[in-house]
Amino acid sequence: MCKPTTQRQQQANPRMPARGVCLSSLATSKAHGEVSPYFDGWKEYDANPYHPTDNPSGIIQMGLAENQLSFDLLESWLLAHPKASICAEEGVSRFKEIALYQDYHGLPACRKAIAKFMEEVGGRKAMFEKDRIVLTAGATAAHEVLTFCLADPGEAFLVPTPYYPGFDRDLRWRTGVELIPVHCSSDNDFQITIPALEAAYQNARDRNIQVKGLLITNPSNPLGTTMDATALRKLLAFVSGKNIHLVCDEIYSGSVFSSPKFTSIAEILATDKTYQSERVHIIYSLSKDLGLPGFRVGVIYSYNDTVVTAARRMSSFSLVSPQTQHLLASMLSDMEFVRKYLAENSKRLQKRHEMFVSGLRLAGINCLNSNGALFCWVDLRHLLESHDQEGEIILWKIVLKEIGLNVSPGSSCHCSEFGWFRFCFANMTDQIVKESLDRIQLFMKSRRSNQLYDEGGAYQKKPLNADEASEEFNFTGRYSAIEVDNGSLRSMNVHSSGCLRLEEATRSEVPQQELKDGVY
Structure with missing residues (x-):
């Protein structure tokens, strides 16, 4: 608690320095969610980033879910369509038009193009209305705005574990909303079950916390797996029975590279009218599928008219640059390019995934079977010296500081089983992937050669x-x-x-x- 110098103290001793000015409880809150190995690893990387020639012993960033595999496709399109940029000679005639105040709800052409892009990603099995699209400065802002719309401080969302570590910051910090973990198990590949949902819901009720919704990521972050239509229908039935909302984060929906194909919640609602669509909301972004996180383009798509209206009002605090919208409206309206991009990007992701997973297998390391997103859920449980959070953090520090890889430990994702780690594989070149695998394989070889560990690298306390x-x-x-x-x-x-x-x-x-x- 801040205690500034009082007027009486200053009068009694004019030379007494004034103590700090009080700040808001939000500014001084410890609930920002950034006290986590997930963020600590980024700091370590920033202090010592790997470079093949300038810093070959540096830390390789594998904690960043970024797609750098298809930039050449985007660059080729930009070179072929210079009018899309108001900063290019061919497009400067629209500079004044775009530079002036624009509709805070987003350029109609951009919202229409994004709606068509989302339809294409979903296999054209559901339609999206441009007037239900609310644009925000990235998915982070989209999540927060939607949370403000659906819940009050002290209320909660159910979130299946493991889940994206940033949710602790994005959904909780400024909104005051709680996240109730729905504990999933490796016994069924971390699939969401109704008993697990019921247990989490009852846990909230026992604590007198009102649950306002269920948040899922499909494809999953950090698992890299997708949910089929049957699973989605079960979730719709659950939220209907509890009279709560369903928020579907689908930001990796265009990054599915093998079977089964992605199924959007929008497809279920389009084919089955028995569910109340007013309780369903979709979060999307162009950061992952299009590889443009720096453009900061997030999307709220809601079937609830009141939510759309409220979200539009709140989006005034997190607008997307009209210059960015103008460029994307042109790019995403080119459906020939969009289809070629999505197909080629999928092939490249699959190739990179196979490269990384096969390299891990050579080192004696397995992953959860996955078919989408930009990362693998890697099983290092056999390398733990103790099967608890302390043992996991010890291993994480070894991976970070000795092997030189920044990865995300499962505990930062609220995983209830210690020893799982998220490794990102799409934010680097083939050469850096090989360097990462070389380091991992050498580490595992050294573990096997050390008699404190068995042939699989597991700690056995044998001198x-x-x-x-x-x-x-x-x-x-x-x-x-x-x-x-x-x-x-x-x-x-x-x-x-x-x-x-x-x-x-x-x-x-x-x-x-x-x-x-x-x-x-």
Whole structure:
């Protein structure tokens, strides 16, 4: 609590400095949701980012769900359509028109183009009305605006776990709304079950918290899996029975790369009129599917007229630049380009996913089977020294500071099973993916060579005897190395940053007199 200097204190002692001016409870609140390994890992990366030549021992960013695989397609379109930009010579004639005040609800041409794009992403199985689209500065703003519309402070949303760590900030901080986890299990690949929903709902009631809605991500973040029509109908039946809202985050819907295909909640509502569409709301964005997070384009699509009206009023605080809208209206109206882009982007995502997953398998690491989004849900439970949150955070710090990869631990996603991690794979080049896999594979090889771990790299608390130790070099100085078949040392160079860089060194290059007792 802020206690500024009082007037009486200042009169008694004019030289007494005034203590800090009081701030709002929101400004000083600890409920912003950014005290999390998810955000801490980003800070570590920012302080020591990997670069193949300038900083080869730096941290590789695998905590960022960003799609950089299809930028060439976007760039080619822009070069072929210079009139789409008011900053280009060919498009400058519309500069004044776009630079002046625009409709706060969004340019009609842009909303129409986004509606058609969403239809294309959904396989043209449902139609979207442009007048139900509310534009916001990214999906983060869309989520917050919608939360303000649906719930009051102290009320809650049910959210199946694991869920995107940013929801703790985006939905809770300024709205005062609570998030009630719906605990899902790896026993059924983390699918949402009605008993789990009922348990979470009852938990809220036992705490005298009113539940106002259920929030799902489809495709899932962080699982990378999709929900089929049967599962979606069960959720619609659940929210109808509880008289609550259903919010469907579909921001990865155009990033599904293998079977089963994506099914939008809009498709269910279009084919089955028995459900009350007024309680259903969709969040979309162009950050993931189109790879444009810097453009900050989010979408609220609601079937509820009152929500659309309220959201439009609130969107005045998070507008999308008219210049951005003008460009996107032109690009997304080119349906030939849109269809080619979505098809090619899907192929590239599938290829990258297969590359990354196969590399993990070579290292003895498995993932949850997934068919969409920009990441893998990686199972590292066998590497935990203790199967609790402390053990998971210890392993996360090893991955971050020793292997040099920023990934998201499952506990930051509120996963009830420790040892799962989200690895993003679409925000880097093939070369950086290979570097990441090299680091992982070397780490796993070193674990297997260390008798404290079994052949799968699992910790077994077994000390090395003298004979076993003689098979491994454990340098306590600059190097920690293991011997490979050809007599060379594949070493991990530990720099001051605590990160690793792979090097090759022949035995002759290491001073033999310094190898006594395995110390260099």
